[in-house]
Amino acid sequence: MTLLHIRNLSVDFATASGQFRAVDGVDQDVNESEILAIVGESGSGKSVSMLAVMGLLPWTATVTADELTFDGQDLLTMDPRARRKIVGKDLAMIFQEPMSSLNPCFTVGWQIREALRVHLGMGRRERQARAIELFEQVGIPDPEKRLSAFPHQMSGGMNQRVMIAMAIACKPKLLIADEPTTALDVTIQAQILDLLASLRDETGMGLVLITHDMGVVAETAERVSVQYAGQKIEEQPVVPLFETPHHPYTSALLDALPERATEKRLPTIPGVVPGQFDRPAGCLFSPRCQFANAKCKAEAPRPSSIELGHARCFYPLNSNERAAS
Amino acid sequence: MTDPVMTATALERHYEVSSGLFRASRTLKAVAGVEFALYPGKTLAVVGESGCGKSTLARMVTMIEEPTAGSLTLDGKPVVPEDWASLRKSVQIVFQDPYGSLNPRQRIGTILEEPLKINRPDMSNTERTAKAREMLGLVGLRPEHFDRYPHMFSGGQRQRIAIARALMLDPKVLVLDEPVSALDLSIQSSVLNLLVDLQERLQLAYLFISHDLSVVKHVADEVIVMYLGRAVEKGSRDTVFATPFHPYTKALLSATPQADPRAKKERIKLDGELPSPLAIPDGCPFAPRCWKVQEKCRATRPALFGDAHSAACFFPENSPT
Numbered sequence: 347m348t349l350l351h352i353r354n355l356s357v358d359f360a361t362a363s364g365q366f367r368a369v370d371g372v373d374q375d376v377n378e379s380e381i382l383a384i385v386g387e388s389g390s391g392k393s394v395s396m397l398a399v400m401g402l403l404p405w406t407a408t409v410t411a412d413e414l415t416f417d418g419q420d421l422l423t424m425d426p427r428a429r430r431k432i433v434g435k436d437l438a439m440i441f442q443e444p445m446s447s448l449n450p451c452f453t454v455g456w457q458i459r460e461a462l463r464v465h466l467g468m469g470r471r472e473r474q475a476r477a478i479e480l481f482e483q484v485g486i487p488d489p490e491k492r493l494s495a496f497p498h499q500m501s502g503g504m505n506q507r508v509m510i511a512m513a514i515a516c517k518p519k520l521l522i523a524d525e526p527t528t529a530l531d532v533t534i535q536a537q538i539l540d541l542l543a544s545l546r547d548e549t550g551m552g553l554v555l556i557t558h559d560m561g562v563v564a565e566t567a568e569r570v571s572v573q574y575a576g577q578k579i580e581e582q583p584v585v586p587l588f589e590t591p592h593h594p595y596t597s598a599l600l601d602a603l604p605e606r607a608t609e610k611r612l613p614t615i616p617g618v619v620p621g622q623f624d625r626p627a628g629c630l631f632s633p634r635c636q637f638a639n640a641k642c643k644a645e646a647p648r649p650s651s652i653e654l655g656h657a658r659c660f661y662p663l664n665s666n667e668r669a670a671s
Numbered sequence: 672m673t674d675p676v677m678t679a680t681a682l683e684r685h686y687e688v689s690s691g692l693f694r695a696s697r698t699l700k701a702v703a704g705v706e707f708a709l710y711p712g713k714t715l716a717v718v719g720e721s722g723c724g725k726s727t728l729a730r731m732v733t734m735i736e737e738p739t740a741g742s743l744t745l746d747g748k749p750v751v752p753e754d755w756a757s758l759r760k761s762v763q764i765v766f767q768d769p770y771g772s773l774n775p776r777q778r779i780g781t782i783l784e785e786p787l788k789i790n791r792p793d794m795s796n797t798e799r800t801a802k803a804r805e806m807l808g809l810v811g812l813r814p815e816h817f818d819r820y821p822h823m824f825s826g827g828q829r830q831r832i833a834i835a836r837a838l839m840l841d842p843k844v845l846v847l848d849e850p851v852s853a854l855d856l857s858i859q860s861s862v863l864n865l866l867v868d869l870q871e872r873l874q875l876a877y878l879f880i881s882h883d884l885s886v887v888k889h890v891a892d893e894v895i896v897m898y899l900g901r902a903v904e905k906g907s908r909d910t911v912f913a914t915p916f917h918p919y920t921k922a923l924l925s926a927t928p929q930a931d932p933r934a935k936k937e938r939i940k941l942d943g944e945l946p947s948p949l950a951i952p953d954g955c956p957f958a959p960r961c962w963k964v965q966e967k968c969r970a971t972r973p974a975l976f977g978d979a980h981s982a983a984c985f986f987p988e989n990s991p992t
């Protein structure tokens with residue numbers, strides 16, 4: 347069943363230098379019990395699009411969408427109080443900077459019990475028992491003792507586990523994890539990714555994993571959505587995405603991976619991601635695309651069919667038409 | 672084989688840290704007994720988890736901090752603090768953060784000329800400017816970038832500027848402390864290519880510090896794996912990646928995600944985390960997390976064992992010869 351359903355989501359920020367479009371016409375579905383990865387370079391709108399779903403953007407942001415539903419409920423027309431009841435309970439998020447979302451003034455135990463009180467109205471005893479259970483579940487040793495620790499007294503890996511424990515405290519239907527392991531060492535990262543996958547197996551929650559690490563994507567995700575300059579430019583199940591990418595950007599990104607290198611000099615993508623003032627007309631990737639022609643520079647491509655991974659490209663790669671021409 | 676340009680022998684760096692108001696200070700051994708040799712045109716990579724002493728090693732090699740014990744040589748001569756001022760120009764460093772390492776109020780030209788102003792008073796203004804412009808071209812930036820400020824550049828371009836600055840004094844050794852970790856994939860590959868080109872052209876010796884094993888596998892000739900301040904494995908890139916001896920190296924390799932969804936995942940799960948560097952266990956430092964641990968490991972610390980490929984473990988994976 348579809349948990350999250352997004353059509354034509356855009357986010358504009360009012361900045362000192364004018365309007366800035368951070369998310370541009372994104373469609374996305376997330377099903378129960380599936381792991382969707384969103385990948386893309388820094389600034390491609392991964393965090394902003396999911397913060398828009400959570401309703402957690404600052405007032406300078408204008409969010410528009412044709413459809414935005416969670417678990418069958420329309421988030422666009424829902425009143426803020428009803429939305430606050432869902433966010434943090436059925437719809438939870440692990441934020442990119444763990445330290446900025448844990449309050450340094452309270453013990454981690456207090457913070458997790460408070461979440462349980464607010465959302466589930468549990469009594470004192472029950473809260474403590476559930477907090478211990480949650481810490482055990484995320485692999486925090488010595489949970490009773492750790493509950494009375496402050497965030498700064500714990501390592502990055504432990505704090506990240508606390509964040510996950512808080513996020514799953516109310517058994518969310520959908521968990522959005524924004525770069526949950528970027529700040530961690532690989533051995534700890536492996537533990538956290540296993541933990542997230544096993545939580546999904548046990549509870550059937552949907553998981554959105556935001557990352558820029560292609561290795562993490564390959565090992566964890568089932569479906570992958572690629573963002574570029576605010577747009578979703580391709581989406582495929584994980585195996586075909588790596589083996590037969592349809593969008594030239596996806597393909598170029600994969601070629602640039604050191605582990606795919608066939609010689610000492612790696613393939614590169616010329617130029618940089620467009621910013622606020624140099625957004626090109628036509629296809630946003632056209633200034634960097636080796637296949638760009640006059641049409642690409644003049645006209646913006648629409649997402650193509652599902653068979654072509656919804657690639658926003660006039661000439662998708664690994665397609666029959668392309669092979670024939 | 673050519674002579675090494677730099678060597679390190681039994682290098683140590685300790686810090687006295689006070690633990691609480693009235694308690695006696697304790698010794699933190701950030702680096703304990705590291706040895707290596709750097710060769711012209713070759714890359715030695717240092718890998719390991721955060722806090723294992725990589726940056727501390729970099730600060731000693733670049734003469735920012737004096738080793739507590741052990742010695743460094745440069746071109747066969749001992750590196751002693753009295754000579755730092757004259758030796759420093761031969762060993763330059765590039766840091767991870769391309770944002771923090773450039774002065775935002777200086778133009779790129781000024782940033783590049785500054786090391787010459789300080790170290791080469793014999794050079795005229797015109798010579799300095801000419802050299803800075805040449806370097807700009809060498810790292811793939813355009814002449815018009817000379818008068819711009821750092822904030823006008825992308826992360827990858829800023830890292831190019833930092834590399835150009837490090838090369839202004841014609842160093843022999845370049846220490847690269849996580850040089851591409853903050854860069855996006857599409858930018859990372861062009862900076863790695865630049866480093867490969869420069870090394871070939873200038874026969875630079877690289878000390879390449881990184882936690883990203885896929886990058887290390889691509890750039891390194893030799894690899895040192897560090898754990899809690901010690902080298903636990905050393906060898907050529909190919910042998911370390913293909914037949915790791917030390918259980919920690921094996922765990923590190925197995926935990927590194929591969930960008931291939933069909934690859935078999937056989938992760939070795941390590942229990943627990945890095946112990947506090949103030950409470951490094953006696954015996955093998957890896958013992959609390961090691962799945963092969965025996966009584967002996969807890970009692971005695973294993974020394975590095977082996978010639979070209981060595982490891983510090985009593986029960987290594989693919990036994991050293």
Ligand SMILES: Nc1ncnc2c1ncn2[C@@H]1O[C@H](COP(=O)(O)OP(=O)(O)OP(=O)(O)O)[C@@H](O)[C@H]1O
Pocket residue numbers: 359360361366368386387388389390391392393394395404406442558
């Ligand atoms: N409050 C804000 N005001 C103005 N612009 C913003 C704001 N928040 C984000 N942006 C801009 O929106 C764009 C998308 O940002 P976002 O945080 O979603 O990127 P991201 O894909 O998550 O990148 P990263 O990989 O670096 O986390 C960026 O250009 C960013 O600078």
Ligand SMILES: Nc1ncnc2c1ncn2[C@@H]1O[C@H](COP(=O)(O)OP(=O)(O)O)[C@@H](O)[C@H]1O
Pocket residue numbers: 686687688699700701719720721722723724725726727728948
């Ligand atoms: N100036 C210092 N004072 C006290 N401890 C330090 C200092 N610099 C580094 N350390 C400690 O030394 C150890 C190694 O640090 P570092 O070399 O920065 O590791 P890495 O670069 O591998 O992440 C860490 O435990 C760190 O906290």
Ligand code: SF4
Pocket residue numbers: 593594595629630631632633635636637638639642643647658659660661662
């Ligand atoms: S539309 Fe044209 S420029 Fe854009 S990605 Fe496709 S081929 Fe390249």
Ligand code: SF4
Pocket residue numbers: 917918919955956957958961962963964965968973983984985986987
């Ligand atoms: S010496 Fe023992 S504890 Fe240490 S790595 Fe080898 S087997 Fe493991």
Ligand SMILES: [Mg+2]
Pocket residue numbers: 392393394442524
């Ligand atoms: Mg983000």
Ligand SMILES: [Mg+2]
Pocket residue numbers: 725726
């Ligand atoms: Mg460091």
